[in-house]
Structures are given as C-alpha cells and as structure tokens.
Amino acid sequence: MKILVCVKSVPSPESRFRINASGTGYDESGLTFHVNEYDLYAMEEAARIKERFGDVSITVVSVGPPRVVEQVRKAMGLGAEEGAVIDDSEAPAGDALAAAALLANWARAERYDLVLCGVMSENMQRGATGPMLAELLHLPCATTVIAERIEDGRKSILCERELEGGVRERVRLPLPALITVQSGINAPRYASLSNVLRAKGREVPVIKAAELGGAARRSEAVRRAYLHKRSGACEILTGDLDTMAEKLAERIRARVPR
Amino acid sequence: MGKEILVVAEHGGGALRPESLEAAACGRELAELTGGSVTGVVLSAPGLPPAGEFAARAGIEVVALTHPELDLYNAEAYLSALAALMNERRPAYVLIPHTATGWDYAARLAVRTGASYLAAVTAIMAGDPPAFTRSICHGKIAMEVMPAEGTAVVTVMPGAFANSMVATKVAPTDEEIGGVERLEAAVDLRGTRARGYVEAKRRALDLGQAEVIVAAGRGVEKPENLGLIRELAACFERGAVGASRPLVDMGWLPLDHQVGQTGQTVAPRLYLACGISGAIQHTAGMKNSELIVAINLDPGAMIFDVARLGVVADLVEFIPALIGKLRR
Numbered sequence: 001m002k003i004l005v006c007v008k009s010v011p012s013p014e015s016r017f018r019i020n021a022s023g024t025g026y027d028e029s030g031l032t033f034h035v036n037e038y039d040l041y042a043m044e045e046a047a048r049i050k051e052r053f054g055d056v057s058i059t060v061v062s063v064g065p066p067r068v069v070e071q072v073r074k075a076m077g078l079g080a081e082e083g084a085v086i087d088d089s090e091a092p093a094g095d096a097l098a099a100a101a102l103l104a105n106w107a108r109a110e111r112y113d114l115v116l117c118g119v120m121s122e123n124m125q126r127g128a129t130g131p132m133l134a135e136l137l138h139l140p141c142a143t144t145v146i147a148e149r150i151e152d153g154r155k156s157i158l159c160e161r162e163l164e165g166g167v168r169e170r171v172r173l174p175l176p177a178l179i180t181v182q183s184g185i186n187a188p189r190y191a192s193l194s195n196v197l198r199a200k201g202r203e204v205p206v207i208k209a210a211e212l213g214g215a216a217r218r219s220e221a222v223r224r225a226y227l228h229k230r231s232g233a234c235e236i237l238t239g240d241l242d243t244m245a246e247k248l249a250e251r252i253r254a255r256v257p258r
Numbered sequence: 259m260g261k262e263i264l265v266v267a268e269h270g271g272g273a274l275r276p277e278s279l280e281a282a283a284c285g286r287e288l289a290e291l292t293g294g295s296v297t298g299v300v301l302s303a304p305g306l307p308p309a310g311e312f313a314a315r316a317g318i319e320v321v322a323l324t325h326p327e328l329d330l331y332n333a334e335a336y337l338s339a340l341a342a343l344m345n346e347r348r349p350a351y352v353l354i355p356h357t358a359t360g361w362d363y364a365a366r367l368a369v370r371t372g373a374s375y376l377a378a379v380t381a382i383m384a385g386d387p388p389a390f391t392r393s394i395c396h397g398k399i400a401m402e403v404m405p406a407e408g409t410a411v412v413t414v415m416p417g418a419f420a421n422s423m424v425a426t427k428v429a430p431t432d433e434e435i436g437g438v439e440r441l442e443a444a445v446d447l448r449g450t451r452a453r454g455y456v457e458a459k460r461r462a463l464d465l466g467q468a469e470v471i472v473a474a475g476r477g478v479e480k481p482e483n484l485g486l487i488r489e490l491a492a493c494f495e496r497g498a499v500g501a502s503r504p505l506v507d508m509g510w511l512p513l514d515h516q517v518g519q520t521g522q523t524v525a526p527r528l529y530l531a532c533g534i535s536g537a538i539q540h541t542a543g544m545k546n547s548e549l550i551v552a553i554n555l556d557p558g559a560m561i562f563d564v565a566r567l568g569v570v571a572d573l574v575e576f577i578p579a580l581i582g583k584l585r586r
Contacts, residue, residue, distance in 0.1 A: 013396045025399075025401075026399060096365065097368075097369065097375065123395050124394050126365075126377035126378060127365075127377070131362070131365040131366045132368075132375075135365075135366040140449060141333065143358070144358050144362070163357075164357060164519055164520065165521075166516075168456035168458075169452075169456075170452070170453035170456060171332070173450050174448075174449035218406055219368065219406055220374060220375065220403045220406065221404045221406065222401050223402040223403065224402045226400055227399060230563065234562045234563070234566060234568045235568065236569070236570060237568065237569050241575060241576060244571065244576070246583050248551065248569060248580055248583075249583035251551075251567060252551070252584065255527060255548070255549050
C-alpha cells in the first residue's frame with residue numbers, strides 16, 4: 001500500500017506578524033516555522049496504518065521554498081520512507097488551488113492508495129487544498145476525519161467525520177481515496193531516534209514547480225492584507241500582579257458574589 | 259454568466275440549520291451590490307420539508323433538488339447535483355455555509371465546475387465586482403480577496419452575517435407555499451456511501467449549568483497546572499472547568515470539558531479564558547457569555563477581541579494571586 005502525506009510548513013500562531021512589502025500577506029523574515037499541527041496527526045495516522053498492515057510505504061511531500069525540507073524531514077522522522085519538496089519559490093503557489101495543482105501534477109503518476117492531509121493549515125485556515133487535490137486526482141474524499149478504518153480487503157475506508165457539537169457522521173469511501181484529518185484523531189508519537197536518523201540520512205528530492213508544468217488557474221487574488229485592529233472594547237488591567245488580581249477580583253465579585 | 263446568487267442550505271434530517279439563513283442574508287447583501295437575485299437551493303430526499311421552510315424564512319425563491327440518495331449528506335451526491343445545476347443556471351455566486359458539511363464539498367465543487375473559490379468570508383466590501391473579507395493566522399491578519407473571473411463558490415463563516423429572517427409563518431410542506439421549484443437531482447455517487455451517524459455518548463458534564471466557567475487553553479503549558487484552574491473554579495459555588503480543543507486532543511481533560519464549535523456552546527455569567535488564544539473555533543462556543551475575562555501572556559492574542567476585561571500575565575503566577583483575592 002502506498003500512502004502520501006501532504007505537510008505544510010507554517011509559522012507559529014504566537015508570532016508577531018508584520019504585513020509584507022506588497023501588502024498581500026505577512027512578511028516571512030524573522031518567523032520560525034514548524035510542521036502544520038494537523039499534518040502531524042495525518043502523519044501519525046499513516047504510521048498507525050503501516051503498523052497495522054505492514055506492507056505500507058509512506059511518502060511525505062510539501063510545497064514551499066527550499067527551507068521546508070526541514071519540516072519534511074521532521075514528518076519523515078515519524079516513520080516515512082520517502083520525502084519530497086516541490087519548490088515553488090520562483091512563483092509561489094498563491095492559493096489552495098495552485099498548491100493542489102502542483103501536488104496533483106507530481107502525485108498523479110505515483111498512484112497512491114491513500115492520501116492523508118491535515119484538515120486545514122494553521123495559517124490560512126481554509127481547509128481547501130486537500131479536497132481540491134482529491135478533485136484534481138479524481139479521488140473520493142472525506143474531510144475532518146476523527147476516526148478511520150481501512151476495511152479488510154483494502155478496497156474501502158470507513159471514516160467518521162466530526163461535525164459541529166461533536167456529532168459524528170460515518171461515510172465509506174472506495175480506495176484509492178483522500179482524507180483530511182482533524183486534531184485528536186490520534187495521539188502523535190514522539191519521533192524515535194532511529195526514524196529521525198534515517199530521515200536525516202535520506203535524500204529529499206527537490207522538484208522545481210516549473211518542471212511540473214502548466215500554470216494553475218488562480219482561484220483568488222488578494223487585494224490587500226492588513227493587521228486586524230483591536231476592537232478596543234477590552235479593558236486591559238494595569239499594575240503589578242497583586243494590583244491586577246485585586247482589581248479583577250473586585251470586578252468578578254460584583255458580578256458573581258459567590 | 260448571469261447575476262444569480264445561489265445559496266445552498268444545510269439541514270440535518272429535514273431541520274434547517276441557522277447557518278443557511280445567515281448565508282441567505284449574505285446573499286441578499288451581495289444581491290444589493292450586484293443587482294443580482296437570490297435563489298435558495300435545498301438538496302434532500304423527496305418529501306422532506308426544508309425547502310418550504312427555507313423559502314419562507316429567508317424570503318427567497320428556492321430550488322428543491324430531490325433524490326432518494328440525498329436523504330443523508332453525501333459529498334458525491336451534492337457535487338454531482340450542484341454541478342449540474344450550476345451548469346444549467348450559470349450563477350455569479352454560489353454561497354455555502356462554512357460548516358463541516360459545507361467545507362467538505364465547496365472547494366471540490368469549485369474545481370469540478372471551473373469556478374473560483376473563496377473560503378470562510380466574514381464580510382462583503384462594495385465594489386465592482388465586490389470583494390470579500392476573511393481572516394488568517396488565527397484572526398491576526400485580515401485580507402480583502404477577489405474571486406477570479408467567472409462563477410465564484412464562496413463559503414460563509416457562521417456567525418458573520420446576521421441570521422435575519424423574514425417574519426412569516428413557517429409552512430410544514432412545500433405544497434403549502436409558493437416559491438419552491440422542484441427538480442430531480444442528477445446524482446452520481448461514484449462509490450461513496452453515507453453510513454449514518456454515530457450515536458453520541460451521553461455527556462457526564464453539562465457546562466450549560468455552570469454560572470462560572472474557568473477555561474484552560476494551551477497557555478496552561480502542563481497538565482499539572484490544571485490544579486490552578488480547578489482551584490479557581492472552586493472559588494465559585496457554581497463554577498466549572500472548561501477547555502479549549504487542544505487540551506482535549508492531548509488528553510489532559512476529557513471531551514466533556516470542551517468548549518467550542520465541536521464541543522459545547524456556553525453563555526455563563528462569567529467566562530475566564532486562561533491561556534486561550536481565542537481562535538474562532540473556540541470563541542464561537544463562548545462569545546455570548548455575559549462577562550468574558552482573558553488571562554494570556556500574548557498581548558496580540560485574539561481572545562482580547564472578545565473579552566471585556568484582560569490581564570496580560572503568566573497565568574501560573576497570576577491565578578494564585580487571583581485566588582487569594584477571591585478567597586478573602
């Protein structure tokens with residue numbers, strides 16, 4: 001069984017963001033990057049499928065500038081045999097469709113049995129790349145999967161999707177298929193030293209986006225990006241710890257005496 | 259391409275979800291800017307009520323696409339039926355609520371029909387053509403986005419547009435109300451099968467009963483620090499401990515404590531958000547609390563946007579001080 005796990009390199013959500021020079025996004029300089037958290041859950045799920053079936057190979061891929069190889073190796077360290085980077089630094093994939101098109105053009109020939117993605121990225125939070133990739137590869141798809149089981153015979157995968165309020169909806173997809181996973185689907189393991197070393201030693205091919213051919217249709221254009229202005233309705237308490245605690249306790253007891 | 263704005267409703271077994279009406283309100287706003295018309299779309303098995311209800315409550319004409327395979331949500335069924343409808347009517351916009359159901363098929367629909375895709379929009383900006391606002395990076399950055407030329411599939415963030423309803427009596431069946439056009443849906447499942455719902459486990463903890471909720475987020479840093487959260491909740495007769503999703507994912511607290519889109523929605527007298535960043539998945543579940551207080555080390559955290567009182571401090575140091583004052 002061949003599994004593909006798509007990962008994205010994203011900045012930490014606690015970052016202090018600044019708008020970039022073109023005013024269409026955030027400035028990447030000075031930010032630290034890590035593997036999109038939801039993609040770690042996807043990688044862990046792939047590792048568990050491998051533990052269950054045995055004859056499974058896992059490939060990790062990411063679209064981004066050359067630095068994302070660090071995140072690819074990090075994900076590989078959780079148990080993937082192969083990794084690849086699609087380098088779009090010369091013409092960055094501006095939206096989900098562009099990224100999905102690059103992934104599709106690269107993955108199509110490989111005929112993966114299962115493609116796993118995180119439900120969304122921590123930065124863009126659209127949840128679009130996975131489903132769009134499924135559509136471009138003509139694969140059935142289920143998003144926000146909180147539990148999955150490949151059925152005996154490996155012809156189908158039974159998924160539980162998590163809806164609002166924690167309600168779970170079941171759907172069976174024929175394989176090959178693509179699923180996007182929600183956090184909490186599993187508990188990601190710590191990378192084993194052997195896997196980390198193996199990932200460090202493997203060559204991670206970098207494919208230039210231009211080699212994958214075909215300018216993707218752009219789906220959206222960003223006219224302007226700006227820092228969200230504080231609504232100003234929040235009163236931030238001042239003073240030392242003791243003073244703030246005193247002020248807050250007063251306000252709280254005024255509302256909830258007991 | 260015409261000027262029609264299709265609004266796809268979401269329903270659970272025949273009960274219309276409020277996000278559908280919010281999307282219709284978005285559609286009406288868009289129609290005013292573009293001179294277009296709004297048409298609702300309901301996909302369901304024959305005989306189920308939502309089409310009539312949608313027409314009556316949103317005050318719009320509705321196309322009811324029916325097929326036996328539409329009794330439960332199925333991405334392939336929705337995709338094939340909607341793609342056929344879009345091909346026929348060539349709308350300017352297709353609006354879909356940005357719910358777990360909506361985002362399951364909306365992006366795919368855009369690719370299948372060659373339409374552009376905008377996700378989770380929160381506002382419309384006047385212009386020719388109009389632009390849309392959406393947030394990224396946990397709400398810290400806002401963007402004005404434009405769809406590419408042609409039809410645009412747009413998902414509408416729940417809670418962003420007022421659920422404005424036309425005040426009419428809700429009709430129990432389609433037949434009792436005009437404005438519903440019934441069409442048989444063209445459905446091609448391609449092997450995907452809806453398998454129903456998993457029975458929900460009964461909740462051991464109903465946060466709706468609490469007068470005060472002290473909620474823990476990632477800023478708590480270690481499960482050991484949850485003792486502080488519990489102690490703070492114990493300062494109130496009807497206090498309870500809540501949690502943001504990441505803590506539940508990590509197994510630090512059971513699911514029963516989770517507040518947010520996929521957890522419980524609460525509105526207590528007092529909500530103390532401790533070390534919670536304020537991502538919309540969480541705030542959607544507590545923003546109607548009477549008094550929201552946020553304690554967070556990151557002054558840029560989005561929680562300070564919904565909170566009325568804020569403390570920028572390390573909760574591990576601040577909470578013991580607060581407990582001391584409350585106990586006096």
